[in-house]
Amino acid sequence: MARKILVIDDDPDVLLAMRLPLERAGFEVIDALNEDEGLEKAKSLLPDLIILDVMMGTHTAGFQLAQELHGPEAPEALRRIPIVMVTAVHQTTPLRFRPDSDYLPVEAFLEKPVDPRRLLEEVHKLLPPE
């Protein structure tokens, strides 16, 4: 059975750009266009990996969702799912993220614009090819 990846991003074109290489690599891709839909699908479908845009409707939407998925109150089933966070270095949020920040519970970072090759590299680090 193909492993499932949930991609959460409010830009349908970005979703498509990630879906194409991921499907080519044999993953099943589930889309979510906002954080509520993302949380819903994460809970109901329990994907093997979540790719999350840090900046959706608000500066902190992706950040809050990561907390809900991986925070201390999150159920174990959600906390086990690795998260790749998509960020833009040049975004003008007051917050800056580093992969080593202990307050940001994600496994990897990916920079915008997403390069398909890098995307697969990061994904394969967390979900090695079977």
Added chain:
Amino acid sequence: MQGHGSAPGPELSGSPQPDEALPSTAWLLIALRWAAGLSILLATAIARWGLGIDLPWEALFAIGAAVLAYNTALAWDARRPARPLPAMRRALWVQIALDWAAMTALVHFTGGIASPALIYFVIHVALAGTMLAPRGARALALLAAALVGGLAALESSGSLAHVSLHSLGLDSDLYRRGEYILAVLFFFTTTALTVAELVARQAQRLREREARIHAMSEAQAAFTRAATHELRAPVASSLALVRTVEQGYLDEMTPPQAVIIQRVAERLDGLRELIDDLLDYAASREATLSRRPLEPVDLGAALSDSVERERPLAEEKPVTLRVQPGEPVCVLATDPGLSMVFSNLINNAIKYTPSGGEVTVRWVVDRPAGWASVTVEDTGMGIPADDLPRIFEEFFRASNARKSRVIGTGIGLAAVRAMVEHYGGTIALDSVEGQGTRVTLRLRLAPSEKSFPSLPSP
């Protein structure tokens, strides 16, 4: 979008801030006072021994020496950096009060109401006009008139011994003649009031204009940032989509299709670069304009952050990217800003260095001097000597860079310099065409305090 709502606007019509000019006003006063003190000494000596004028030279020497003495103390005091504005204001008023005391003494010892030194008061009235609103300047002009009038009253009533300067040809009785005193006071007061009014009004207009220009530049930078930011998302998603096609995640393309897709990807990449540079540039201008406060930033962390960000590009070329760490230290900067500076410099170095070349980043700390100096050195194409003087200009690109296939916008270095200067640091660039480029930054070390106010630009 942070800062979006803070677009400056109506508040500028209210009160312009004369306070920003305070440090330079204080220094101007000190410089003028050296000249004033010395000329009192010199003029007394020439008048007494050169021209043989009989005057109370001991008292005049004492006044000149006193002026120089308190000016020394004031100069020493003004050297302390970055004080809160109320303290600087107070210091300035102390200066003015001391000067008025010295001037009143000078007028007294050079003939009171008949003294040729009377006109010196007008200098200070004009000076106050540059710092005060018209009402305050008028009040100060009247205070000067009251001082002169009071001195005249004391001398004519005999409460204060009058000093007569017969040798100057002044009628020794003038100080007792009411009509003369009234006439002098009338002209003195009207002159002082007029000067105060004129100077204060002009100064106010200048300050208002300055505030308006400042607000316009700020709004412009905020607009650039907001507009550019809106461009970023569509370009990023277009680029991501085109890359999936370019890298063959869809069906095979015919060779002409592949060429077109590759060209589209290259143009989008250029656009992305332009947007990123513009964002950096707008951020650097906003930081400079808003005088965003500086904080201690870990130099090593900011550098390694940027090095790691640029490493994929170096590996792609490939170019050897080396870091020679110096002693751990915190410099005065802003956190995202410093990484922007380093990323820009390292990115430039990698971009303009051919495959197989080297980029070396190192820093050394000079604690006694209070500097950390950071060097980014490459073995790249270099910059022609003719282009070096213009290399920090906005949108300027060196001729050899323009001819190359390297994508660039010419605003990265302008943003870097604006930011470094905002930090109170310096940037220098030396380069030999065909051999490489070295950029050297000097950044101020952070004082041990946790927070540090933004310094006025030097």
